[in-house]
Amino acid sequence: MTLDIHVRSGQTAHDEFSVDISAEDAGWTYSGLRILTLAPGGSITLESAEYELLVLPLEGAATVALGDETFELAGRTGVFTEISDSLYVPRTTAFTIASDKGGRFALPAAVASSDLPVRYLPREMATTGIRGAGDCSRQVTNYALNNGVETSHLLVTEVITPGGNWSSYPAHKHESHSADERELEEIYYFEIASSPVGDPGFGLHRTYGASADKPIDICVEIRNGDVALVPYGYHGPCVAAPGYDMYYLNVMAGPEERPVWLAPDDPVHHWIRESWEGQEPDPRLPMAH
Numbered sequence: 001m002t003l004d005i006h007v008r009s010g011q012t013a014h015d016e017f018s019v020d021i022s023a024e025d026a027g028w029t030y031s032g033l034r035i036l037t038l039a040p041g042g043s044i045t046l047e048s049a050e051y052e053l054l055v056l057p058l059e060g061a062a063t064v065a066l067g068d069e070t071f072e073l074a075g076r077t078g079v080f081t082e083i084s085d086s087l088y089v090p091r092t093t094a095f096t097i098a099s100d101k102g103g104r105f106a107l108p109a110a111v112a113s114s115d116l117p118v119r120y121l122p123r124e125m126a127t128t129g130i131r132g133a134g135d136c137s138r139q140v141t142n143y144a145l146n147n148g149v150e151t152s153h154l155l156v157t158e159v160i161t162p163g164g165n166w167s168s169y170p171a172h173k174h175e176s177h178s179a180d181e182r183e184l185e186e187i188y189y190f191e192i193a194s195s196p197v198g199d200p201g202f203g204l205h206r207t208y209g210a211s212a213d214k215p216i217d218i219c220v221e222i223r224n225g226d227v228a229l230v231p232y233g234y235h236g237p238c239v240a241a242p243g244y245d246m247y248y249l250n251v252m253a254g255p256e257e258r259p260v261w262l263a264p265d266d267p268v269h270h271w272i273r274e275s276w277e278g279q280e281p282d283p284r285l286p287m288a289h
Helices: none
Strands: 017-021 031-038 042-047 051-066 069-076 086-089 094-099 103-111 119-121 127-131 138-144 154-161 185-192 203-208 217-222 227-230 234-240 246-253
Touching: 017 227, 031 042, 031 051, 031 094, 031 185, 031 246, 051 138, 051 154, 069 086, 094 103, 103 154, 103 246, 154 234, 185 203, 185 234, 203 227, 217 227, 234 246
Parallel strands: none
Antiparallel strands: 017 031, 031 103, 042 094, 051 069, 051 086, 051 094, 051 103, 086 119, 127 138, 138 154, 154 246, 185 227, 185 246, 203 217, 203 234
């Protein structure tokens, strides 16, 4: 059964996975995502099948074994404080993930059409910077997007938005192929920081149609562990409620081999970029180092 475009936390959970969404589950062709949780001393053997993927630690370290090769991922203590190393795994590859102290690991994936080598991607290969200004400031870190990481169809990036700020704004789209746009299916996976007293946080996510022949219109409350699927249309903003920092992982893929990210703004709101001139970035950024 095809999932709704807002997938609530736990909806696809089973066994060690808190999120398990294939391209078929999403109702499209390329993009998929699993979020794996391992207990201390835990391990799991998986098969990439038709997908290429990254093993991207969200919290904790891991050892990944593939045939005769073994890779140590230093990982990180959490998505709001650190940037991680990762591992590229090609299609039709069996691999085992083990974690001495336990942890959570994202497996962003795309149906691949070529075979590329296994590659360890050190933290230094993840390019990071601050985008926007004022209350539109956010930190963007690219793991497989404009940072020299070659893939067949997969693009992976993550965004941290301090509480009260707007990101994925102005809204943009990537639903067709043109000189300034590429067709990319996109998955947003969210983590929302809790309050200082431990209460759950929240944010908002918006997606709306760019044309009458592709109707879509949602504005939903996002909680920790939620997923938003973006098959087409303008998407943004993602708004972090005041007091609650927002993290999201973006998984993108489309029909183009060796993909690039081209995504024009909604022209109604493009002027917002000019308003950032002369504004300073949010002093809370960067949050992850």
